Amino acid sequence: MSSTTIEVRGGQPLLRVPARNHRMINSVVCGVSIKRHHRESNHLLSRTSGPSLGFVPTRTDASQFLRGDCNGKFGRFGGKFVPETLMSCLKDLEDEFHFVLSDHDFQEELATALKDYIGRETPLYFAGRLTEHYKNLAGTIGSGPDIYLKREDLNHCGSHKINNALAQAMIARRLGCSRVVAATGAGQHGVATAAACAKLSLECTVFMGSTDIEKQSSNVLSMKLLSAQVKAVEGTFKDASSEAIRNWVGNLDNTYYLSGTVVGPHPSPIMVREFQSVIGKETRRQANQLWGGKPDVLVACVGSGSNALGLFHEFVGDEDVRLVGVEAAGLGLDSGKHSATLAVGDVGVYHGSMSYLLQDDQGQILRPHSVGVGLEYPGVGPEISFLKETGRAEFYTATDQEAIQACMLLSRLEGIIPALEASHALAFLDKLVPTLHDGAKVVVNCSGRGDKDLDTLIQQGVLSSLC
Numbered sequence: 001m002s003s004t005t006i007e008v009r010g011g012q013p014l015l016r017v018p019a020r021n022h023r024m025i026n027s028v029v030c031g032v033s034i035k036r037h038h039r040e041s042n043h044l045l046s047r048t049s050g051p052s053l054g055f056v057p058t059r060t061d062a063s064q065f066l067r068g069d070c071n072g073k074f075g076r077f078g079g080k081f082v083p084e085t086l087m088s089c090l091k092d093l094e095d096e097f098h099f100v101l102s103d104h105d106f107q108e109e110l111a112t113a114l115k116d117y118i119g120r121e122t123p124l125y126f127a128g129r130l131t132e133h134y135k136n137l138a139g140t141i142g143s144g145p146d147i148y149l150k151r152e153d154l155n156h157c158g159s160h161k162i163n164n165a166l167a168q169a170m171i172a173r174r175l176g177c178s179r180v181v182a183a184t185g186a187g188q189h190g191v192a193t194a195a196a197c198a199k200l201s202l203e204c205t206v207f208m209g210s211t212d213i214e215k216q217s218s219n220v221l222s223m224k225l226l227s228a229q230v231k232a233v234e235g236t237f238k239d240a241s242s243e244a245i246r247n248w249v250g251n252l253d254n255t256y257y258l259s260g261t262v263v264g265p266h267p268s269p270i271m272v273r274e275f276q277s278v279i280g281k282e283t284r285r286q287a288n289q290l291w292g293g294k295p296d297v298l299v300a301c302v303g304s305g306s307n308a309l310g311l312f313h314e315f316v317g318d319e320d321v322r323l324v325g326v327e328a329a330g331l332g333l334d335s336g337k338h339s340a341t342l343a344v345g346d347v348g349v350y351h352g353s354m355s356y357l358l359q360d361d362q363g364q365i366l367r368p369h370s371v372g373v374g375l376e377y378p379g380v381g382p383e384i385s386f387l388k389e390t391g392r393a394e395f396y397t398a399t400d401q402e403a404i405q406a407c408m409l410l411s412r413l414e415g416i417i418p419a420l421e422a423s424h425a426l427a428f429l430d431k432l433v434p435t436l437h438d439g440a441k442v443v444v445n446c447s448g449r450g451d452k453d454l455d456t457l458i459q460q461g462v463l464s465s466l467c
């Protein structure tokens with residue numbers, strides 16, 4: 001393999017690892033509905049399974065994914081719906097990802113950063129007063145289920161996003177990229193990416209929808225403090241994502257697109273899931289220490305699916321563990337203002353892979369809505385679609401108002417202000433808890449902290465109603 005050195009910000013020379021595609025192309029990885037897209041049936045039907053991890057990889061080894069085939073297919077979902085000119089770049093990334101999964105130096109550096117920089121492991125916290133609240137509500141004489149929170153809100157930068165951002169920034173550096181682009185909705189992924197880039201001396205540009213910039217102004221300031229460039233894009237997160245991808249495609253020679261969630265062309269969904277799976281691995285270990293068993297139910301909000309898969313992935317093979325995802329019903333499923341892709345969407349291709357999407361009859365992407373800005377994406381990751389279609393995970397919805405109430409409840413009872421995204425998962429406890437047996441162990445992924453949402457809560461009239 002040829003290697004050259006390049007200069008990055010701060011003057012630190014880095015080794016350029018694989019050769020990248022230097023050709024400039026103008027097209028973006030666009031949204032194409034299955035209704036308009038050619039039906040790629042052979043591709044969809046071929047599914048190969050590879051050996052599991054545990055051997056020393058080579059850079060050409062494409063067969064060591066834990067789930068999903070070597071083309072990034074989950075049943076009919078996933079894949080790489082990209083212009084041919086992008087294929088070699090994605091192949092380089094795939095090879096590098098395979099390699100680092102078992103590369104001792106990378107794993108050691110990541111483990112140290114997870115511990116000392118991000119602050120892992122995050123606690124599995126017994127929410128005693130919340131547990132008591134539901135017990136009193138039901139008026140049961142039994143003990144009711146026990147509710148635990150996986151405290152991803154305690155991570156550096158305030159959410160689960162940093163787990164993935166840091167690991168991918170390390171890959172970007174290994175690939176010899178001096179510049180990272182990303183898109184953010186709630187700003188959490190933007191802040192995480194900006195922090196990771198500052199730490200690794202990479203230039204960082206974050207694209208953000210103009211409406212989201214207004215709603216999440218504290219995160220915008222944080223990104224700037226972390227020396228990222230924040231570029232406003234007309235619209236919301238989906239528009240910012242398209243713009244970030246467009247920018248990446250035009251600068252392949254030095255730029256890495258750092259995806260914040262489990263969408264996009266292969267290998268992005270698998271890579272992000274893998275870097276987030278630390279959440280579930282810790283949860284298994286902690287549950288074993290705390291009560292000598294497994295959780296009975298795992299609950300997570302679903303925007304595109306990275307915090308949900310991060311928690312679920314470890315337990316997918318444990319049939320006795322229920323996996324519950326909660327989407328944003330916004331102003332109601334009939335209002336047209338929601339982000340409930342799995343509840344009412346159908347299958348199409350968007351941002352480079354096939355999955356459930358919110359789209360109209362012409363296959364045009366619909367604008368999503370949620371009070372939790374990070375849930376405003378008109379699709380979900382292909383693995384999430386696969387979990388729905390196979391019935392392995394259950395998916396429900398919570399409205400804006402239900403999420404706000406859940407946010408207030410947790411703040412009042414536990415002294416924890418959850419992000420409005422995570423509040424959707426918490427809101428579902430109202431419906432879930434009465435159906436569970438005494439002593440059932442429920443783990444809710446508290447995917448982020450809610451400081452960023454105070455302006456939104458003020459606008460919703462919540463704070464004025466308090467005093």
Ligand SMILES: Cc1ncc(COP(=O)(O)O)c(C=O)c1O
Nearest residue numbers: 188303304305306307374421448
């Ligand atoms: C705190 C928090 N939770 C959840 C999400 C939703 O993303 P995902 O479904 O990828 O976890 C976001 C997205 O920005 C977020 O900021």
